[in-house]
Amino acid sequence: MTFEPTISLDKNDDQPDSSPLVNRYAQIYLKHDDEQMLLVLPSQAEISADLPWSETWQELKHLLQTKEQSWQVGANVCLVAKDRLLDARQLQTIAETLDDVKLSLLTVSTNRRQTAVAAATSGYSVQQQAVAQPLIKAATDSEEISPLADPLYLQSTVRSGVEIRHPGTIVIFGDLNPGGKAIAAGDILVWGRLRGIAHAGAQGNTQCRITALQMEFTQLRIADAVARAPKLRPRRLSPELAFMTTEGIRLAKTSEFAKHYVYSPPNGAWIDQNQAK
Template sequence: MTSDNPIPPIVQIQLQSTLDKLLLILPPPSKADLPSDWPILEHALKTFIKAKEGSWQPEVPVHLIVEDRLLDVRQLQAIAEILEAVHLNLRWLQTTRRQTAIAAVTLGYSVDQAPRIPTLLIPDPPPPLAPPLYLTSPVRSGTEIRHPGNIILVGDVNPGGNLIANGDILIWGTLRGTAHAGAEGNEDAIIMILKLGASQLRIADLVARVSPEAADQGEPEVAYITPDGIRLASARSFKKIK
């Protein structure tokens, strides 16, 4: 038969000894930091410290770790008095609560206000790309082609034509329309073009305006994402960059 009673606070209080200090670790707070929780904890701490008395050197500094527990000036003073009664000195406090940190600073203690650590959500891996889509006819004005993988086109994309791929886009022809690689957010995607005649390129969520000077290079070019945004490079130099 199991019991629904919570573990007594005295069981959850921890005292760890290091070379030059003691670490006093209080249990996590009850739900909503109920005021009734403090008298129980205070009594448990007195009992716990009294039972441990003599297991440390006199006047050893204490580092108090309370994490998410909310403590005010009065409660911190009470903890300090419990420790002083057995010749321990409270010197330092670690908390994730701003109010507790302010109370500790008010009393002259050193504080480490560690940020709350959120629950780590491990994102699902991106779905695998579909097999490449090979096209051998021009993409005409008003035509939009979407594909959940790489698109390889041997031909031109005319003005008003649009290619959208979750992976890379390789155009063995002239791009005068629009191309959007990594459409689902893949920032590693690239756009490779034999001849660039478009004024705009998109990779993932980024958009780049292409000047006529940058477009007219007379050799294949690759668009890719850098920390500074989308950049264009010749196919030869892109291999060296990567």
Template sequence: MQTLPNSLPAQVTFKGSPEGLRLILPVELPWDEIVLQLQHRLNAGERLWQGGASVVLEVGDRLLDGQQLTALDEALAGQQLHLMRVRTGRRQTAVAAAVAGFSVDQPEKKAPQEGEKSPEVVQVEPLYVQTTLRSGMCLAHPGTIVVVGDVNPGAELIADGDILVWGTLRGMAHAGARGNTRALIFALRLRPTQLRIAERVARAPDEVPAQPQPEVAFIQDNTIHIAVTTEFARRRN
């Protein structure tokens, strides 16, 4: 059985935090060494956790696919640890994590310097995910989020830009999370538990249309309004 030399500093690290146990993977290490170091840390007896603890995986700009994320999840599960959230700067990793059923955080855009564009102008590429978000999942992205699938009750979408759901939105959606009052929330069926745009909060009307139509939520006169997309387009023209 291969073991880590005592002289080699462990670069795969666990750190405690209020949100759970943080597992930090260095970007520069090869995948095989990541696996080796993780096994060493899990079996070394340096227990910073109790069984059943939640884990936030922090990978920076490291690219991970679904199989690698599953391998990490299984290794953690062997020690009764639960991988709940992936924090990544790579869109490909974010998509793989969401499809695998994990919550996703992406770093917020840095505050603009003097002479740069307004913070309401989101310049980050959209996060495109083709999956159904289950209860307990959360996607947070510093640009626009596009979900092809349903967002179930208990799931959350948080975007600095717009939110587009090509399915039924039954969870919570927060667009313009950093104050962009021009952000929009679109869904083929809009049945959310809560809608937020910038600092405004609303929920879907109690009355359900007899014939569902695509709808969009937007801010007008400091209030969130919901309109059928065709009506919204006429208002903007």
């Protein structure tokens, strides 16, 4: 059963109107995606500019109340927010509305940085989508690459069960707890303790690095390489940086890294500066 949106038209019968009719309410819909549900909001361009949040929420409530229940109780939901600007209060309203019909908001997919930050701060997993940008030709050859998105800054701890995905660099002013994940196309910087899983260069960029004030990771990944924490590792008080070498992922003190290593494109790895001479 599909919810048909209401069409509200303010039209004066005495005045001819040649402009196209615009649907004031773009449709919100819910669908299955493997083991989870997708709750898809219309993009900002698909709704009237003066449509208040309260009416969007009422449309969502109407959809969930009238749609034939085809989901399992407690099923997880990914909110596809597109370019909608949502704050923590609005995300809480959506989560409570879903909870009323036995659905659980777990992930927020968005291409708005403010929405991604609000979702991560509220404890939801985040998938930040890149805004479409033209491809750039590499200076050395005809290979076309897609530029990274602007960095995502999070001023909160990434808790267990929360996964942050971003098509650029991720900067976390807080801890990355065990059970938490940060996956970035660019670098990952943790201004705190890195105790969970961090994956930099997720689109294959071996030049990317991972740094933290305290490295207590469960797992590190750079491009396709994986490093797991040893059973016994000395506790270091100085910040460390993880980077790709020809022998895999290695750690170095952040303060000394730039003095000793340079990136080698032919090797697809960071090498000792003495080897580059």
